[in-house]
Amino acid sequence: MSLDLHPSAGQLTELIRQLRGLPEQVQEEADRALRLYAGIINQLNGNNVQECALGLHPDDDGGLTMSVFTVSTLASPGNAKLVLAGLASSAANNRAEDTRPLVLPCGLGYLAEKHLAAPRSSRRPELNETLPHHLWQGIVAVPAPNSAELIVLQMVTPHLDGADDYRNILLGIARTVTFTAPERATSDGTAAEESEAMTEAAATMRNDFG
Numbered sequence: 001m002s003l004d005l006h007p008s009a010g011q012l013t014e015l016i017r018q019l020r021g022l023p024e025q026v027q028e029e030a031d032r033a034l035r036l037y038a039g040i041i042n043q044l045n046g047n048n049v050q051e052c053a054l055g056l057h058p059d060d061d062g063g064l065t066m067s068v069f070t071v072s073t074l075a076s077p078g079n080a081k082l083v084l085a086g087l088a089s090s091a092a093n094n095r096a097e098d099t100r101p102l103v104l105p106c107g108l109g110y111l112a113e114k115h116l117a118a119p120r121s122s123r124r125p126e127l128n129e130t131l132p133h134h135l136w137q138g139i140v141a142v143p144a145p146n147s148a149e150l151i152v153l154q155m156v157t158p159h160l161d162g163a164d165d166y167r168n169i170l171l172g173i174a175r176t177v178t179f180t181a182p183e184r185a186t187s188d189g190t191a192a193e194e195s196e197a198m199t200e201a202a203a204t205m206r207n208d209f210g
Contacts, residue, residue, distance in 0.1 A: 005052060016034070047072055050071050050073070053070075054068055060162075065162070066159075067155060067156065069156075069170075071152070071153055072154070073144070078148060080143035083143075084108075084150060099113075104175055105178065106178055107142055108143075109174065110140070111140050113138040115135070115137075116134065116137050116156075136159070136166065138154070139152060140152070140153040140154075140171070141153075153170060153174055153177070155167075
């Protein structure tokens with residue numbers, strides 16, 4: 001499910017109207033959820049996130065687990081390719097991270113993955129016993145052409161045993177990244193070649209997803 005990062009005033013007004021129509025005993029919890037949603041939206045927009053998708057998936061124990069996928073831009077001081085190389089080198093020296101270079105249809109990038117301590121709730125500490133203790137985080141970064149920005153794709157999940165599957169999903173998505181405008185004409189042949197490459201990338205992604 002894609003999270004709406006720029007809800008209109010009308011959408012928010014309608015959401016508040018629906019919350020006010022809920023039974024009184026659940027309004028406080030619904031109001032807390034709305035405040036959490038607003039806080040998340042502000043934080044994502046403050047970090048130049050263009051897309052955020054929430055996933056809910058069955059796990060091996062017959063229950064459910066979740067994931068969060070984001071696409072964001074990260075401004076870099078100077079040449080993005082040199083910055084990317086520096087980040088990859090720095091991450092390679094960090095024993096807590098597993099990194100490797102990537103050759104993608106859109107260019108060179110790198111993959112970094114690590115285990116993180118999951119955040120704890122200070123307002124409702126009683127929930128901490130039911131929350132995951134660790135998260136798997138996978139990051140793919142590629143330099144944007146002709147700019148000083150890095151494009152960052154991130155996948156996070158508490159389902160540590162499914163890290164291989166989530167890594168494959170992240171890599172599959174990364175192989176579909178392109179910097180060619182969709183409306184660009186194919187008369188010069190360049191876009192046609194890139195379109196063919198994208199078709200191959202899509203087939204590879206289908207293989208990654210099984």
